[in-house]
Amino acid sequence: MDETAPQKGTVTQRAIEQIKAMIGEGRLEPGQRLPTERDLAVQLGISRSSMREAIRALTVLGVLEARHGSGIYVTQLEAGDLLETFGVVADLSRGPRLVELLEVRRILESTATALAAARITPDQLAEVEKHLTAMNATEDPEEILAHDLAFHREIAGAAGNETMAAILDGLSSRTFRARVWRGYQEEGAFARTRREHTAIHRALVAHDPEAARAAAAAHVGEVEQWLRAQLGA
Amino acid sequence: MDETAPQKGTVTQRAIEQIKAMIGEGRLEPGQRLPTERDLAVQLGISRSSMREAIRALTVLGVLEARHGSGIYVTQLEAGDLLETFGVVADLSRGPRLVELLEVRRILESTATALAAARITPDQLAEVEKHLTAMNATEDPEEILAHDLAFHREIAGAAGNETMAAILDGLSSRTFRARVWRGYQEEGAFARTRREHTAIHRALVAHDPEAARAAAAAHVGEVEQWLRAQLGA
DNA sequence: TCCGCCATAGTGGTCTGACCACCTGGCCGG
DNA sequence: CCGGCCAGGTGGTCAGACCACTATGGCGGA
Numbered sequence: 001m002d003e004t005a006p007q008k009g010t011v012t013q014r015a016i017e018q019i020k021a022m023i024g025e026g027r028l029e030p031g032q033r034l035p036t037e038r039d040l041a042v043q044l045g046i047s048r049s050s051m052r053e054a055i056r057a058l059t060v061l062g063v064l065e066a067r068h069g070s071g072i073y074v075t076q077l078e079a080g081d082l083l084e085t086f087g088v089v090a091d092l093s094r095g096p097r098l099v100e101l102l103e104v105r106r107i108l109e110s111t112a113t114a115l116a117a118a119r120i121t122p123d124q125l126a127e128v129e130k131h132l133t134a135m136n137a138t139e140d141p142e143e144i145l146a147h148d149l150a151f152h153r154e155i156a157g158a159a160g161n162e163t164m165a166a167i168l169d170g171l172s173s174r175t176f177r178a179r180v181w182r183g184y185q186e187e188g189a190f191a192r193t194r195r196e197h198t199a200i201h202r203a204l205v206a207h208d209p210e211a212a213r214a215a216a217a218a219h220v221g222e223v224e225q226w227l228r229a230q231l232g233a
Numbered sequence: 234m235d236e237t238a239p240q241k242g243t244v245t246q247r248a249i250e251q252i253k254a255m256i257g258e259g260r261l262e263p264g265q266r267l268p269t270e271r272d273l274a275v276q277l278g279i280s281r282s283s284m285r286e287a288i289r290a291l292t293v294l295g296v297l298e299a300r301h302g303s304g305i306y307v308t309q310l311e312a313g314d315l316l317e318t319f320g321v322v323a324d325l326s327r328g329p330r331l332v333e334l335l336e337v338r339r340i341l342e343s344t345a346t347a348l349a350a351a352r353i354t355p356d357q358l359a360e361v362e363k364h365l366t367a368m369n370a371t372e373d374p375e376e377i378l379a380h381d382l383a384f385h386r387e388i389a390g391a392a393g394n395e396t397m398a399a400i401l402d403g404l405s406s407r408t409f410r411a412r413v414w415r416g417y418q419e420e421g422a423f424a425r426t427r428r429e430h431t432a433i434h435r436a437l438v439a440h441d442p443e444a445a446r447a448a449a450a451a452h453v454g455e456v457e458q459w460l461r462a463q464l465g466a
Numbered sequence: 467t468c469c470g471c472c473a474t475a476g477t478g479g480t481c482t483g484a485c486c487a488c489c490t491g492g493c494c495g496g
Numbered sequence: 497c498c499g500g501c502c503a504g505g506t507g508g509t510c511a512g513a514c515c516a517c518t519a520t521g522g523c524g525g526a
Contacts, residue, residue, distance in 0.1 A: 010479065012289065023325060036506065047481045049282055052508085053289040056245065060290040061321055068507050069489035079330065082322040088294055089315040092256060093396075097312065100396035107344050107397075108337070163326075163333035164340075243508065269477065280510045285479085301478050302518035 011046045015054035018044060023063065023074060034064070034072040061085060079166035086170025098180070099228050105171040106220035108164055109152065113200060113216035114209040115159035124158045125204060132201055136194055141185060145177060151197060155204070184226060192222065244279045248287035251277060256296065256307060267297070267305040294318060312399035319403025331413070332461050338404040339453035341397055342385065346433060346449035347442040348392035357391045358437060365434055369427055374418060378410060384430060388437070417459060425455065 008014070022028045034040065041051040055072060058064040062081040066072050075081040093101055120128075128151060135147035149172055156165035196219040203212035241247070255261045267273065274284040288305060291297040295314040299305050308314040326334055353361075361384060368380035382405055389398035429452040436445035 012479080016293070020321070020325070038506090049285075049482085050480060052282075053286055055507095056286040057289050057293040060249070061293060061318060063321070063325065066507065067489085068487070069505080071489095071506065077325055077327075077330075079333070082325065085294060085318050088253070088296070092253070092296065092310055092315065094310075097396060100312070100394045103394055104341070104397050104400065108340060111340050161333045161336055163330060164337050167337065245508080270479095271477090282511085283509060288478095299478065300518085301516070302476080304477065304518095 012050045012053045030077045032074050079163040083166040087173035090173050090176040102224040110213045110217035112156045112159040114213035116155045117204050117209045117212035120158040128154050245283045245286045261307050263309045265307050312396040316399040320406035323406050323409040335457040343446045343450035345389045345392040347446035349388045350437050350442045350445035353391040361387050
């Protein structure tokens with residue numbers, strides 16, 4: 001009856017591809033609910049175990065979402081859903097790879113900040129200021145880090161490219177930054193960070209893209225150079 | 234007995250986190266072989282089915298690699314291994330998200346090309362030329378696309394940032410580009426593409442970063458603008 | 467002695483069927 | 497009419513069996 005699968009790879013892998021294809025071809029819309037695991041297994045002619053592995057795989061990729069007791073749904077397939085796995089990359093990278101990731105972040109962050117300088121709205125600017133002042137008002141590293149992240153996320157959002165913002169979010173994932181900061185803050189980098197953030201903010205207020213680009217690049221580049229030196233030592 | 238897991242999330246999710254943690258803490262080195270599925274399941278106190286789901290999840294993320302009949306191994310955790318999932322993102326993105334991805338690619342590709350202009354070696358330059366001439370010597374879209382990909386990949390590699398090269402590779406994944414090209418090539422874009430590639434190559438030969446950046450940005454931007462227009466229509 | 471074949475043990479891959487935990491919606495009683 | 501209860505359906509987990517493949521080491525022949 002079914003001559004769709006001419007035997008290639010594992011059945012699970014095949015199931016993953018088939019579901020991905022269904023979504024790619026539009027047979028499954030974002031947010032739509034899929035048949036039950038049991039039905040899907042029958043449809044593709046495989047066991048429920050294999051089908052579950054396929055579903056689990058697509059779940060960690062941010063393509064599907066399983067709700068216990070309710071069903072399996074296609075995510076909205078937005079940038080945030082799919083790029084969440086980017087954080088894993090950042091978390092598992094070490095040594096020279098960390099420097100490379102920071103270099104990528106520097107390139108994207110500087111461009112995003114430049115775009116934001118041109119496009120940011122008063123409301124968004126107010127939000128940025130909120131995190132800036134909150135960050136300056138505390139000495140708790142945890143809180144500083146949180147506002148630091150929010151500061152940059154808000155700016156990336158103002159750049160108007162959700163995909164880029166999602167990537168930057170992954171590149172700044174909590175554990176990633178925490179790992180770098182642990183050693184970085186020892187050299188009293190808080191003050192410098194605050195100065196750099198102020199410079200970025202000033203460029204945003206002035207709607208000066210080039211100044212914003214330079215300030216952001218310098219900000220990330222500072223950490224990048226420090227990390228590079230650490231590895232060379 | 235075991236107070237490691239105080240009940241949070243599904244057992245599979247917990248297993249995923251635990252294995253990730255083992256790698257993050259260095260208890261599992263890249264390339265190292267893991268215990269068997271059966272042993273791992275016993276160690277973490279879960280069933281083999283759940284353990285298999287966890288392994289499958291980490292497999293699609295490029296963290297683990299399962300070899301039938303041999304065992305499960307940690308990948309080298311290099312950029313290419315972990316960023317393969319980036320291709321999935323590109324394949325499943327549609328509409329405005331495609332434009333955003335192209336914008337990200339434009340930013341990274343232009344910078345990568347600029348870096349390459351400064352650092353490229355004669356050998357690498359020869360390789361680039363090979364793909365350029367091969368691309369000009371055929372009319373088969375399939376082959377042109379293949380050499381087009383290789384052309385950019387070689388340049389990205391010459392930039393000296395493996396991570397960036399891997400991301401660009403994902404952003405240029407076969408199905409992604411094929412989808413865009415299907416409509417794009419109708420307007421006789423082959424000639425324009427060749428011209429643009431020639432301009433990029435010329436900048437590389439001259440070791441002129443700024444010219445390279447401009448040429449690469451224009452090259453990607455061309456497609457980006459076309460796609461933007463398509464969506465607006 | 468050495469090489470090559472092959473039996474075998476061990477591994478991941480798949481299947482089955484059962485049970486549990488949770489959500490949902492409808493029914494029933496207030 | 498409303499609220500709580502309950503049953504059916506769903507994903508989550510488990511157990512055990514068998515299959516497909518790989519690697520290893522021993523055996524036989526050259």
